[in-house]
Amino acid sequence: MKAANKQLTEWDAELNQLHERNGDLGLKVQMLEQELKEAQRDRETNKKSAPTVAEFPEPADLLNQLKARRKKSRADLADVEVLLGLLS
Incomplete structure (x- = not known):
């Protein structure tokens, strides 16, 4: 029983780490999407003014x-x- 609890605790800790990493990656994706939108807007502006x-x-x-x-x-x-x- 102790071994099973220990294994569950390890899995829980690993799962928490994965959730944190996933959250960080989600934030990074949002930031990159925003940068892409800004770059596309700038590109369209440059096309019109060139x-x-x-x-x-x-x-x-x-x-x-x-x-x-x-x-x-x-x-x-x-x-x-x-x-x-x-x-x-």
């Missing part, structure tokens, strides 16, 4: 600006068009 399309000058205008700043530049209009295509 520009959707970048506005670039015409390739010929960019080439003229480049040639004005760097007289010996070997870039041509095709190079500038390709670069703008990569940036878009």
